[in-house]
Amino acid sequence: MFSKFDVIETIDMIEKEHLDIRTVTMGISLLPCIRATAQETAQAVYDRVMQKAERLVPTATELSAEYGIPIVNKRVSVTPVSLITAAFPEESGVVGAALDRAARELGIDFLGGYSALVHKGTADYEQVFLATIPEVLATTERLCSSVNVGSSKSGINMDAVRTMGEIVLKTAQLTRDRDGLGCAKLVVFCNAVEDNPFMAGAFHGVGESDTVINVGVSGPGVVEHALKFIPDDDLTDAAELIKRTAFKITRAGQLIAREAAKRLGARFGIVDLSLAPTPARGDSVAHILETLGLEVVGCHGTTAALAMLNDAVKKGGVMASSRVGGLSGAFIPVSEDIGMIESATAGKISLDKLEAMTCVCSVGLDMIAIPGDTPASTISAIIADEAAIGMVNNKTTAVRVIPAPGKKVGDEVSFGGLLGRAPVMPVHTGDAGAFIRRGGLIPAPIHSFKN
Amino acid sequence: MRAVVTVTGSDKRGIIAKVSAFLFEHNINIEDVSQTILGDQFAMIMMVDMSESKEAFSAVAAKLSALGEQIGVTVRLQHADIFDAMHNI
Numbered sequence: 001m002f003s004k005f006d007v008i009e010t011i012d013m014i015e016k017e018h019l020d021i022r023t024v025t026m027g028i029s030l031l032p033c034i035r036a037t038a039q040e041t042a043q044a045v046y047d048r049v050m051q052k053a054e055r056l057v058p059t060a061t062e063l064s065a066e067y068g069i070p071i072v073n074k075r076v077s078v079t080p081v082s083l084i085t086a087a088f089p090e091e092s093g094v095v096g097a098a099l100d101r102a103a104r105e106l107g108i109d110f111l112g113g114y115s116a117l118v119h120k121g122t123a124d125y126e127q128v129f130l131a132t133i134p135e136v137l138a139t140t141e142r143l144c145s146s147v148n149v150g151s152s153k154s155g156i157n158m159d160a161v162r163t164m165g166e167i168v169l170k171t172a173q174l175t176r177d178r179d180g181l182g183c184a185k186l187v188v189f190c191n192a193v194e195d196n197p198f199m200a201g202a203f204h205g206v207g208e209s210d211t212v213i214n215v216g217v218s219g220p221g222v223v224e225h226a227l228k229f230i231p232d233d234d235l236t237d238a239a240e241l242i243k244r245t246a247f248k249i250t251r252a253g254q255l256i257a258r259e260a261a262k263r264l265g266a267r268f269g270i271v272d273l274s275l276a277p278t279p280a281r282g283d284s285v286a287h288i289l290e291t292l293g294l295e296v297v298g299c300h301g302t303t304a305a306l307a308m309l310n311d312a313v314k315k316g317g318v319m320a321s322s323r324v325g326g327l328s329g330a331f332i333p334v335s336e337d338i339g340m341i342e343s344a345t346a347g348k349i350s351l352d353k354l355e356a357m358t359c360v361c362s363v364g365l366d367m368i369a370i371p372g373d374t375p376a377s378t379i380s381a382i383i384a385d386e387a388a389i390g391m392v393n394n395k396t397t398a399v400r401v402i403p404a405p406g407k408k409v410g411d412e413v414s415f416g417g418l419l420g421r422a423p424v425m426p427v428h429t430g431d432a433g434a435f436i437r438r439g440g441l442i443p444a445p446i447h448s449f450k451n
Numbered sequence: 452m453r454a455v456v457t458v459t460g461s462d463k464r465g466i467i468a469k470v471s472a473f474l475f476e477h478n479i480n481i482e483d484v485s486q487t488i489l490g491d492q493f494a495m496i497m498m499v500d501m502s503e504s505k506e507a508f509s510a511v512a513a514k515l516s517a518l519g520e521q522i523g524v525t526v527r528l529q530h531a532d533i534f535d536a537m538h539n540i
Binding site for chain 1: 455457459485487489494496508509512527528529530532533534535536537538539540
């Protein structure tokens with residue numbers, strides 16, 4: 001049983017502190033859709049996604065009404081498209097367009113999986129596929145793309161890293177009329193996970209079953225609000241409070257995930273133990289760190305505070321869910337977090353500090369605008385640094401940077417909605433071109449050999 | 452099916468009477484009621500059994516919300532499982 005105080009607490013969390021289910025994501029295998037031609041494959045892909053996800057949006061709406069908790073995003077992730085189009089890679093865009101049409105007709109927010117896994121080497125068909133990404137992201141609306149360029153087990157594919165620097169830049173240029181929006185839909189990973197419900201990096205791994213439901217929860221505002229009541233307690237107590245709060249948030253996610261899976265005839269996949277911010281005030285991960293005692297996110301101490309937060313969220317969440325996965329942890333996207341936006345605009349947080357923060361939190365350099373004239377080799381070098389952190393620390397890292405076309409440090413890009421806005425941040429100008437041009441594979445670290 | 456009706460807002464006469472009458476008309480049984488005043492805010496929590504409700508959950512929820520607007524308070528209907536999940540191990 002629960003008390004009247006429990007009821008009031010839950011309602012306050014939802015109505016005053018922005019507790020919500022950030023995403024219900026249906027993972028769909030596209031492997032049964034492979035046909036002889038791109039056109040036939042695209043039709044089979046469209047039909048399958050429309051059939052499997054037909055009830056996704058109405059079901060999420062029903063659940064939201066019954067349990068009284070908002071479900072912000074309804075999404076679909078699919079098998080990496082490079083595998084589906086391996087026989088006709090130059091025509092991969094046809095399948096991408098079919099997926100985007102399905103996403104629009106289903107009324108879902110994003111569809112992820114225009115992806116390739118090239119962490120140990122790039123096959124010829126994958127090289128051709130990668131080259132299609134900029135054009136596809138420029139001509140579709142809701143399709144998201146991700147590329148895995150490294151893993152702790154295999155090392156870092158530096159040829160793919162070089163290619164991806166060029167592809168990020170080209171994607172920005174092809175969407176220059178929208179501040180380089182295409183790059184907001186493109187993630188470069190190290191140690192990508194197969195059950196991530198969050199965009200833009202979601203895809204449905206080949207190790208997954210046919211159709212699964214993965215859920216991402218959110219609630220930075222709830223954690224921030226709870227911490228405000230203990231301004232003088234030590235950090236052990238603060239960590240305990242974060243754990244307890246994360247438990248409650250995750251239980252809501254677990255309930256929705258199980259119920260959604262049941263009603264949609266899919267398997268319950270995982271709950272992603274996440275703290276995902278939005279640009280709304282009171283929904284910021286940066287503000288949690290500031291509530292812990294930092295004057296501004298980005299000052300010295302930020303990495304330690306984030307490490308504690310991230311760990312406490314996982315400990316509380318693991319207890320609350322029967323199956324956890326995805327990225328699980330605090331997200332630190334710059335453009336999607338009001339505290340980050342304000343700190344970056346005031347010049348109080350640097351790319352270097354963000355890189356340090358990615359060593360201890362769930363993902364990586366996320367939604368960061370950089371000058372539009374940044375060379376491709378510098379973008380590749382940023383990707384390489386981030387992949388190295390992931391590879392050595394056995395964690396997922398990612399890069400989603402936007403080289404804002406025609407913009408320089410001090411300008412701002414604005415994408416609207418949950419993607420938010422971001423000031424253009426400076427990058428180091430030293431040239432890493434010769435290092436990037438070497439290519440090859442950075443070997444996996446010695447501690448990855450566990451067999 | 453167990454559900455929770457919550458009413459919050461500034462206190463005024465007839466809130467309990469109007470919400471209870473609505474539930475009676477829809478064949479929804481009230482199992483428990485508690486209320487508190489937090490400052491000038493009125494908060495009432497009702498545990499209800501909807502197994503013999505005349506209408507579907509979403510329709511009842513929408514009507515209750517409209518009734519709340521009419522009275523000048525916020526009325527919500529939520530499946531009890533959300534509270535159980537978040538507050539019990």
